[in-house]
Amino acid sequence: xxxxxxxxxxxxxxxxxxxxxxxxxxxxxxxxxxxxxxxxxxxxxxxxxxxxxxxxxxxxxxxxxxxxxxxxxxxxxxxxxxxxxxxxxxxxxxxxxxxxxxxxxxxxxxxxxxxxxxxxxxxxxxxxxxxxxxxxxxxxxxxxxxxxxxxxxxxxxxxxxxxxxxxxxxxxxxxxxxxxxxxxxxxxxxxxxxxxxxxxxxxxxxxxxxxxxxxxxxxxxxxxxxxxxxxxxxxxxxxxxxxxxxxxxxxxxxxxxxxxxxxxxxxxxxxxxxxxxxxxxxxxxxxxxxxxxxxxxxxxxxxxxxxxxxxxxxxxxxxxxxxxxxxxxxxxxxxxxxxxxxxxxxxxxxxxxxxxxxxxxxxxxxxxxxxxxxxxxxxxxxxxxxxxxxxxxxxxxxxxxxxxxxxxxxxxxxxxxxxxxxxxxxxxxxxxxxxxxxxxxxxxxxxxxxxxxxxxxxxxxxxxxxxxxxxxxxxxxxxxxxxxxxxxxxxxxxxxxxxxxxxxxxxxxxxxxxxxxxxxxxxxxxxxxxxxxxxxxxxxxxxxxxxxxxxxxxxxxxxxxxxxxxxxxxxxxxxxxxxx
Numbered sequence: 001x002x003x004x005x006x007x008x009x010x011x012x013x014x015x016x017x018x019x020x021x022x023x024x025x026x027x028x029x030x031x032x033x034x035x036x037x038x039x040x041x042x043x044x045x046x047x048x049x050x051x052x053x054x055x056x057x058x059x060x061x062x063x064x065x066x067x068x069x070x071x072x073x074x075x076x077x078x079x080x081x082x083x084x085x086x087x088x089x090x091x092x093x094x095x096x097x098x099x100x101x102x103x104x105x106x107x108x109x110x111x112x113x114x115x116x117x118x119x120x121x122x123x124x125x126x127x128x129x130x131x132x133x134x135x136x137x138x139x140x141x142x143x144x145x146x147x148x149x150x151x152x153x154x155x156x157x158x159x160x161x162x163x164x165x166x167x168x169x170x171x172x173x174x175x176x177x178x179x180x181x182x183x184x185x186x187x188x189x190x191x192x193x194x195x196x197x198x199x200x201x202x203x204x205x206x207x208x209x210x211x212x213x214x215x216x217x218x219x220x221x222x223x224x225x226x227x228x229x230x231x232x233x234x235x236x237x238x239x240x241x242x243x244x245x246x247x248x249x250x251x252x253x254x255x256x257x258x259x260x261x262x263x264x265x266x267x268x269x270x271x272x273x274x275x276x277x278x279x280x281x282x283x284x285x286x287x288x289x290x291x292x293x294x295x296x297x298x299x300x301x302x303x304x305x306x307x308x309x310x311x312x313x314x315x316x317x318x319x320x321x322x323x324x325x326x327x328x329x330x331x332x333x334x335x336x337x338x339x340x341x342x343x344x345x346x347x348x349x350x351x352x353x354x355x356x357x358x359x360x361x362x363x364x365x366x367x368x369x370x371x372x373x374x375x376x377x378x379x380x381x382x383x384x385x386x387x388x389x390x391x392x393x394x395x396x397x398x399x400x401x402x403x404x405x406x407x408x409x410x411x412x413x414x415x416x417x418x419x420x421x422x423x424x425x426x427x428x429x430x431x432x433x434x435x436x437x438x439x440x441x442x443x444x445x446x447x448x449x450x451x452x453x454x455x456x457x458x459x460x461x462x463x464x465x466x467x468x469x470x471x472x473x474x475x476x477x478x479x480x481x482x483x484x485x486x487x488x489x490x491x492x493x494x495x496x497x498x499x500x501x502x503x504x505x506x507x508x509x510x511x512x513x514x515x516x517x518x519x520x521x522x523x524x525x526x527x528x529x530x531x532x533x534x535x536x537x538x539x540x541x542x543x544x545x546x547x548x549x550x551x552x553x554x555x556x557x558x559x560x561x562x563x564x565x566x567x568x569x570x571x572x573x574x575x576x577x578x579x580x
Contacts (some may be wrong), residue, residue, distance in 0.1 A: 005117070009135055009139075010139065012494075013139060045150075084274075086278065087270050089151060090269070090273045093144070093169055094173070094176050094269060096173075097141075097176035098180045099180075101177040101181040101182075101184065103497070104133055104177065104180075105133070105182075106188070106345075106348050106349075107136050107497040108132050108133050108185060109185070109497075110344060111497075113128075114128040129185075137181060140177070141173060144173050152165075152166055152169070161278065165277045168286055172269055172273070175290060176293070179296060179297055188348050201351070204351040204354060208354060208360045212363060215362075215363070215364025216368040216371075218255065219366075219368025221255060222252075225244075225247060225248045225251055226248075227373060227374075229244065230244050269286070272289070273286060313342075313350070316341070317337065317338060317342075320337055320436070320439050320440060321333075321334045321338075324435055327438070327439065333435070336432060340436070343496075345406065346406060352403060353440070355395075355399075356398035356399060356402060358395065358398045362387075362391045363452070366387045366391065366452070367456065369383045370387075370456040382529055384462065384466065385546075388473065389469075389473055389526065390517075390521060393473070395445065396441060396477040397481065397513070399441045400437065400481040401500070403440075404496075404499055406436070407437045407440075408433070409482060410490050410491050410493070411485075413491055413493065416491050419432075425570045425572040426569050426572050434479070437478055438478060441474065441478070446467075449467055465547045465551075468547075468551060469546070469550065469551065473525075473554060476554050476557050476558050476561070479561040479565070480516060483512055484504075484506075484509050486568060486569065487508055490502050490505070525550060525553075525554075528542055528545040529546070
């Protein structure tokens with residue numbers, strides 16, 4: 001019965017995630033499954049060529065940024081030491097297993113399958129929970145079959161390893177996934193109590209402060225290197241630029257040597273499995289770790305959810321409601337906000353209200369650079385330009401992704417029927433969601449700007465331009481975050497945790513992210529900074545361009561996106577248009 005249930009669930013998942021108003025009526029789940037197999041084969045070929053021919057054979061060319069330079073150092077080290085190749089690969093696999101396990105725990109909290117199994121298969125609550133976790137984790141582990149096995153096969157073609165390493169890698173993937181799902185699920189259940197909630201809140205805040213402090217120290221050590229940036233004239237030799245990159249990457253590698261010492265400790269599972277792959281033993285230790293993992297899992301099997309006896313976000317709820325009313329929202333928005341903030345989905349992800357980790361890391365790096373670089377230097381304005389645009393984009397992206405089920409337009413699910421307007425379609429729904437997202441993200445951005453301006457002390461004109469640019473950029477990038485749910489809405493999702501799994505929306509997210517990070521920001525918004533660095537613009541002209549000039553450009557982008565979204569959503573006036 002359980003086997004048939006899992007098979008039935010997977011049929012629904014495959015058909016639902018590849019659902020289309022145009023293709024679904026003509027394709028059975030078998031055709032969709034065949035399409036998935038074909039994609040796996042293509043991924044196998046791509047992984048084999050990339051790992052075997054491009055990286056391991058040395059056909060890797062250093063790119064024009066520090067990231068590629070650091071990767072080049074790592075690849076050179078891996079070519080000289082096969083053990084490092086396997087260690088890095090298994091570390092990535094096990095890290096992904098932990099992330100998948102945590103995702104599984106959150107999805108299990110949102111799933112109704114446990115109740116269905118208790119009613120129809122007569123399973124106990126703990127067994128039903130284990131079955132749901134197993135089904136979700138096995139579904140998540142398709143990445144192991146589609147990506148990691150091809151990569152391991154590619155590495156094995158150059159550095160032969162016994163096939164048992166693949167079996168052990170798969171077993172460890174499952175064990176780490178189940179352990180992460182069980183213990184993280186237990187932590188989510190226990191946070192219903194006041195003591196556990198404050199422990200998690202304190203730990204999350206301490207981690208963010210630690211990332212901030214470490215980022216500041218890391219940036220200050222790199223200030224002398226950043227100040228030697230060679231592209232501050234119209235002509236520069238290629239060798240000089242790549243030499244500068246190589247110096248910076250070497251500095252970064254040396255500063256992370258302590259991390260590499262921890263990473264290389266022999267008795268980590270990824271290193272033991274790497275030793276087994278290279279024929280240096282490790283089998284007894286691996287077997288013992290697997291047994292220990294199973295024993296660690298056993299105590300968590302029968303835990304039950306703790307009933308919530310109090311609500312910790314009363315003040316935050318009132319604060320968001322106040323901001324919504326202040327921005328012109330109506331009374332019914334308070335009801336929607338209360339419904340979203342009291343959901344299980346939000347309560348499992350509440351640390352995001354303190355900002356994503358990337359926010360604190362980026363703030364620390366920018367603070368460290370700006371504090372150490374001379375304010376009259378051109379590099380000061382370059383770093384400030386990065387802070388103006390890249391920082392805001394990654395902040396809005398991380399904030400939106402963390403609460404996608406609340407912020408995305410299709411997060412309302414089938415309740416969208418109550419938002420249909422006879423003339424405007426579901427355009428009012430987008431306005432409601434956008435207001436809520438801005439109310440939850442803009443205040444922290446403003447606080448960050450106030451702190452940064454107070455500590456770094458840029459000029460008054462620069463401070464005003466920075467503040468206004470951040471507000472416009474936040475609005476623009478927020479609208480871009482809504483494009484997937486506007487272009488391909490999925491109001492029929494099985495749970496909020498699975499809303500991001502649709503391939504069509506994932507493609508739009510990847511395309512828009514690439515367009516913003518690779519085209520819009522560097523080639524439009526940061527182009528004036530490039531002209532200023534190469535003396536093509538004077539300082540006064542530069543301020544005029546990044547001030548009124550870029551602000552007008554961003555406003556035009558904003559109104560263009562709003563108009564396009566209105567045209568599309570206002571036409572969705574019937575249920576047939578909503579793909580329910």
